[in-house]
Amino acid sequence: METTAILLLHCPDQQGIISEVTKFITDNKGNIVYLDQYVDKVDGMFFMRIEWELEGFMIPRDKIYEYITTLYAQRYQMKFSLYFSDKRPRMAIFVSKMSHCLYDLLARWKAGEFNCDIPCIVSNHEDLRYVADQFGIPYYVWSIKKDHSNKEEVEKAEMELLKKEDISFIVLARYMQIISDEMIAEYPHHIINIHHSFLPAFIGAKPYHQAYERGVKIIGATSHYVTAELDAGPIIEQDVTRITHKDTPESLVLKGKDLEKIVLSHAVSKHIQRKILTYKNKTIIFS
Amino acid sequence: METTAILLLHCPDQQGIISEVTKFITDNKGNIVYLDQYVDKVDGMFFMRIEWELEGFMIPRDKIYEYITTLYAQRYQMKFSLYFSDKRPRMAIFVSKMSHCLYDLLARWKAGEFNCDIPCIVSNHEDLRYVADQFGIPYYVWSIKKDHSNKEEVEKAEMELLKKEDISFIVLARYMQIISDEMIAEYPHHIINIHHSFLPAFIGAKPYHQAYERGVKIIGATSHYVTAELDAGPIIEQDVTRITHKDTPESLVLKGKDLEKIVLSHAVSKHIQRKILTYKNKTIIFS
Amino acid sequence: METTAILLLHCPDQQGIISEVTKFITDNKGNIVYLDQYVDKVDGMFFMRIEWELEGFMIPRDKIYEYITTLYAQRYQMKFSLYFSDKRPRMAIFVSKMSHCLYDLLARWKAGEFNCDIPCIVSNHEDLRYVADQFGIPYYVWSIKKDHSNKEEVEKAEMELLKKEDISFIVLARYMQIISDEMIAEYPHHIINIHHSFLPAFIGAKPYHQAYERGVKIIGATSHYVTAELDAGPIIEQDVTRITHKDTPESLVLKGKDLEKIVLSHAVSKHIQRKILTYKNKTIIFS
Amino acid sequence: METTAILLLHCPDQQGIISEVTKFITDNKGNIVYLDQYVDKVDGMFFMRIEWELEGFMIPRDKIYEYITTLYAQRYQMKFSLYFSDKRPRMAIFVSKMSHCLYDLLARWKAGEFNCDIPCIVSNHEDLRYVADQFGIPYYVWSIKKDHSNKEEVEKAEMELLKKEDISFIVLARYMQIISDEMIAEYPHHIINIHHSFLPAFIGAKPYHQAYERGVKIIGATSHYVTAELDAGPIIEQDVTRITHKDTPESLVLKGKDLEKIVLSHAVSKHIQRKILTYKNKTIIFS
Incomplete structure (x- = not known):
């Protein structure tokens, strides 16, 4: 090339x-x-x-x-x-406890689908260290206390790591913490999140349970850039799948995982290929 | 049979x-x-x-x-x-100005897909009388004043018609008026509406414009039973289609029309076949 | 405009x-x-x-x-x-006995979605004359004998009509006769057919029965330009829907009808808007 | 449980x-x-x-x-x-050079989605040994000569391994070799293959290139049980994605990989849960 x-x-x-x-x-x-x-x-x-x-x-x-x-x-x-094209972006992945998005990202990266470097994986839990180890990527854990009393301190440490590693963009691969406005300001339209609903339906916590309660017949997943307003940033990609009255909250979680990982990985791919332009809280996605 | x-x-x-x-x-x-x-x-x-x-x-x-x-x-x-099965339900269709759902319902009915009678079409506008005439179905118009001052009176007249015609269920085929609680109470889970969004996203007016503003990548349509709370009744069927940044509010309206008519007609078909059971603001749809 | x-x-x-x-x-x-x-x-x-x-x-x-x-x-x-743009194309519709595609085309045309004239509807059966009458369009019937002995003669009469009416393109709206090479040669890439399968699967007769026998989990419909080789012309649009083991050949026919009419109407719309370019038995579809 | x-x-x-x-x-x-x-x-x-x-x-x-x-x-x-339910099936995975299906299977297994054991991965190439190593699963390679002169011998060795490991079913995760009738006879409706097309379209080699040549607007993937006739066994699951004239054979391969891995993993999941019944070259898939 x-x-x-x-x-x-x-x-x-x-x-x-x-x-x-x-x-x-x-x-x-x-x-x-x-x-x-x-x-x-x-x-x-x-x-x-x-x-x-x-x-x-x-x-x-x-x-x-x-x-x-x-x-x-x-x-x-x-x-x-x-x-x-020869200046590879440097991606940091933030995770919590679920492995499906992380595996999907790393498997593609390993197969050469992503033209980027992955200098670090950051988490608030030890759970997924084994995945990072499988792929030989440094894994950093900062526990966040339930009362969030150390959150500011943790984010400071994370920001130092991101700077030290010269990170160009961040992927939240089912990272279950709110990102602070400071970090968002450092990476404007350079933090990609996967939300496990068809936004703007079911903003916030436990969207599959919300979907179950509402009795929808289709569920979705949405990748978007993170902005200061929760789940309201520019949408990059969405996908959906049909469900029926037979689905339980648990089966929705399982079906949703397949949507989430594909939708997130596609968004990351488009971002790495410089095919996304943001304008007025929307994205133009070039082919 | x-x-x-x-x-x-x-x-x-x-x-x-x-x-x-x-x-x-x-x-x-x-x-x-x-x-x-x-x-x-x-x-x-x-x-x-x-x-x-x-x-x-x-x-x-x-x-x-x-x-x-x-x-x-x-x-x-x-x-x-x-x-x-030999007691055919009697369906009233309510319309305003857009013909696509009405045509889809009547074309299926004429082709024998719906085992029901259609004694009347009700509207707040003259616009679609020609469609009713094409199919030989009586068309009743009651104009509703902008200040809604005659709304109660109109609904009374409509209710009399529905009783006279022994109507079993009502289909709102893009009828752009809010149904009163009295009429809903007369037809509990027997009024089928088509909402032109993927509910619960974009409740209320002008959902395609809302979708355009939010920059979603998929739009949808939702058929549901009408309850007292706006756009919040049990969902019968939903469908979606992909859109891109190239779509305008106008092209969304056009693409949405195809979803709306299919989703509404499927819901009507399931209702007529007695394949829907409602429970706790949800539907069980039998195969 | x-x-x-x-x-x-x-x-x-x-x-x-x-x-x-x-x-x-x-x-x-x-x-x-x-x-x-x-x-x-x-x-x-x-x-x-x-x-x-x-x-x-x-x-x-x-x-x-x-x-x-x-x-x-x-x-x-x-x-x-x-x-x-002010030179409206003139469309002839050919039908047999099924009304769903015809109604969908005429309802859109009546609603102003198609910028074209429809001077005639041609059929080998009387069955759908009532639809043509509803919309005030001349309906011409030439019966084709089972042994096809009068087919050449019929096509000659049809060709004369098409010339007289200055037809620019032909839509086969579930027309169940093979078009002769002569007529195809007169309208190269200007005859649009709807095939009731996801081509190239299930070429030829009774595709839904073929799909049922093969046990596929998805069925489709394909609009394409007619060329001399059966069901092998440039594909314009395709769509699919999920089925299950519970579907019978009859339910496949019913589900397929919704695909067929939407896919055909979209192809016709693209054609009328001059958004299709054919090259090497493929289509480029502009947005 | x-x-x-x-x-x-x-x-x-x-x-x-x-x-x-x-x-x-x-x-x-x-x-x-x-x-x-x-x-x-x-x-x-x-x-x-x-x-x-x-x-x-x-x-x-x-x-x-x-x-x-x-x-x-x-x-x-x-x-x-x-x-x-406490007798876990024992799955053997056969692979060649592409890792996407293998990773998807192993990531789910590791996350507890599959209630089965995976005693071995079999290949005709060394390429994916590193994946097996990441997950600590024995990896066996038998090279098959281009003239297939040692194929019988290789299959014999494979069969011995399968017996020794008490394998209940085999998953061909993009394994690019034809399975012999002998092995199929040993595992009737217990070998799951992923074919990279929407069967029965594009049977055999290089389906994405076939799809490109034909100019289809949708591509698919099909998981099915392997029978003696190539790509003709009972279909378990299919999925599709839209493509346009802008897609090249290479982009089809990339898009197809996402379909393949999801469709294969879903089929494997249904098989492990004993939710598939085969009858007359079709599957009944219980919910």
């Missing part, structure tokens, strides 16, 4: 943006390998993901960001992110 | 109920053509639907209800309903 | 095509309201759908085709189609 | 079978914890799964089989299987 540059941008919609950006790349001998764009007609916004090979590209990679800023950003009121 | 009796029952779970009820029928020379049962282990409740041919059954049809009451009802704390 | 021009094109992938085509339109004062493109990396082909308002466009509408031919077609080895 | 007896039976449908069997159990003080039955009206066959607690049951567990044989088997032309 050639090293590529990936540009994600959005700006008010105007004629000619696609032409200009593609011309900029091709004029500088960049070979475009991906282009997808989308116009939000309701808000009049333009969104684009474009990827090109760096081999032979006439602008040095450390100058590209500057070029785009100078040439387009102000003129088009453009916001953009620039990534290089 | 032979005429059948259909017995829907539920009671606290006890050993031997199936044997006794099936024995009662077979001992009296009834040929059982359907039996399905289900035990709710959480609540310790037993549910059964059993159907047998009346031809040759030794107990006269007008005595069966009494027999079951005497033999089982008190002893097992059993609640039950008894139907005969 | 403004009148728009719609350009569907494909050609070998080369840098700069998007820029050039969009530049051509914007330089001539055309306001682009839709653009979607796709590159088939396996075959190295480029596909685009672009739509712009004719109001203010500097090239007269009857010259646009020529311009595109001269400027791009040969240079890029481009194949293209050009449509105008 | 109490130890239970599980009885799976089928016979020609006759009045009174349910009553008799349930009476037999309750008269002998067995507490029934599960009962589900189904009548195949097409073939006139009756199927039942019934489970009861052994604690307090008056017939000794080693006599139950005999009792049922004597009392019912001949009289009702009944075929039945009897299991005890």
Whole structure:
């Protein structure tokens, strides 16, 4: 695989943006390998993901960001992110006691599906250390007291670890603790959670029990970026499965686990591939 | 098709109920053509639907209800309903301006999918009279004033019509008015509504716009029995479809229409076939 | 709605095509309201759908085709189609005895979902004349003898009708006759069929019975363009539903009807909106 | 959990079978914890799964089989299987090079979802030994030569292992070798395969490439019992996912992997729970 540059941008919609950006790349001998764009007609916004090979590209990679800023950003009121495919993101996984999402993430990573590093797994319980050990990944445990009296201290320690390990994004793989506003502020739209319901139905605790009580005929799972408001951040992916009156809260938990792990892993995959753009508490997911 | 009796029952779970009820029928020379049962282990409740041919059954049809009451009802704390397949239910359809659910219901009825009569269609608008005319069904319009000042009067007139026509159940086929508690009390668990969201997400008005704002990746539709609390009655059926960031509120409305009509018609079909049992604000749907 | 021009094109992938085509339109004062493109990396082909308002466009509408031919077609080895939104396609519907697809098409058409005319419905049976009558559409019946001895003659009469009515495309709404190669040749990729299975499973007659015999756990329906080889033309849309061992051939037929009508109507809608491009026995479906 | 007896039976449908069997159990003080039955009206066959607690049951567990044989088997032309919940089945997993199904099976097993033992993993390649090592399960490799000249010898060795380890059933977790008729005969309806297509579409090799060539809009995966005819055994479970023209053979493989692992694991779970009955090349799956 050639090293590529990936540009994600959005700006008010105007004629000619696609032409200009593609011309900029091709004029500088960049070979475009991906282009997808989308116009939000309701808000009049333009969104684009474009990827090109760096081999032979006439602008040095450390100058590209500057070029785009100078040439387009102000003129088009453009916001953009620039990534290089050989700079692997570094993912931290937070878990509690359930192993299904963790195994799904690690099995894909081991099989080469995720182009990222996993320097650490963080937990509030010892339970899943054996999984981390199976895959040779350092496992850190900070117990959180029931009265949450040490929570601030724990988060401080976690934040130090995340900095030390140069973590780019965090995956909450059924981590059963609320993330503090401070940590969210450090990783805006870079913490991915899996909520075990079809949001916005059944926000908060024990959604399968809520679903059982309400008597729904379909249950779901939702991966989303974490924001300060509980279970209200931009949704990345959702999936559902049919249930019947025969299901118990226990069988819902079991059926839900299959949804959760697939939906979370897909979201992580999209994030690693830089295929997600967030705008106004929503996501644009490029193909 | 032979005429059948259909017995829907539920009671606290006890050993031997199936044997006794099936024995009662077979001992009296009834040929059982359907039996399905289900035990709710959480609540310790037993549910059964059993159907047998009346031809040759030794107990006269007008005595069966009494027999079951005497033999089982008190002893097992059993609640039950008894139907005969040759007594077609009489369905009233309430509509406003959108035709898709109405057409779907009438096309199925015309094709013989629904074993029921449709003596009337009721609306608060003239818009869909042409559909009623196409199918030769009387169409009644009572306009409801914006300030709802005549709502009580209208409902009174509607109730008179429903009584005159001996209506057994009501289908709200995208009827955009709240049903009064009085009418609900007259038709407990006999008014079927279609809500254009995956309940309990997006209760109330304009659910597709709510879904658009929230940025969900899947939308749904829910058919349910109407109870006094808005959009909170027992759910009969739900279905969903995937959407993307490319969808607008308008395209959601369009995609949703296909869900709504299928989900509503399936619920109506199950109701007509006496395959729904309600218990504790939930439905048991027999196969 | 403004009148728009719609350009569907494909050609070998080369840098700069998007820029050039969009530049051509914007330089001539055309306001682009839709653009979607796709590159088939396996075959190295480029596909685009672009739509712009004719109001203010500097090239007269009857010259646009020529311009595109001269400027791009040969240079890029481009194949293209050009449509105008105010030129409504004329659809003929062929039916046999089942009404569900026909009703679904006509109900959508009546509700304004299909921007097309329906000058005629053609059948080999009288059965569905009442539906045509309900909607005030001429209904033509040519009975086909069991030995097919008059089939050639019937098709000749049908072809004359299609010509007389200036039909642009044909929809086979559960029409149970094989279309001759001659008619297919007259309407290449302009005859849409609904096959009542998840193709390529269960090609040919009685697919639900085949599905029952094989014991599948999911059934489907497939809309496709008709080609000379039976059930082998480019697939437009498919959908599926779960079944269980409890389903009989009869219940499969009933469940399948809901799939068939939705899948067929969606294909017709995409066709009318000029959102389908065929290439190598496959379809590109624009969003 | 109490130890239970599980009885799976089928016979020609006759009045009174349910009553008799349930009476037999309750008269002998067995507490029934599960009962589900189904009548195949097409073939006139009756199927039942019934489970009861052994604690307090008056017939000794080693006599139950005999009792049922004597009392019912001949009289009702009944075929039945009897299991005890404390006798864990012993599963052998066969793999080749892809790890996704293997990881999914082992992660569930480790989490306690599968009530079975896994004494061995068998492969024709060394590739997945590390996974077996992670979970501490013996891994056996027998390379099969390209000309298959040693295949008979390899199967003989495998059969010896299976016997030595007292294997009850085999799971082919993307094992890319044809199983010989001899091994199939040893494990009739006890070898579970995952085929990476929606059978009966795309039987045989490279189904995702076949799907790509055909241009389908949905792909699937199918778990089934292995019989002598390739990919033609009784289907246990199927699932599907939508694809578009944008998918390549490679992306289909990736999307398919998620279907395969879930569908295979669900089939294995149903098998372990004794919830599958096979009849006439089909499965009855109890809830």
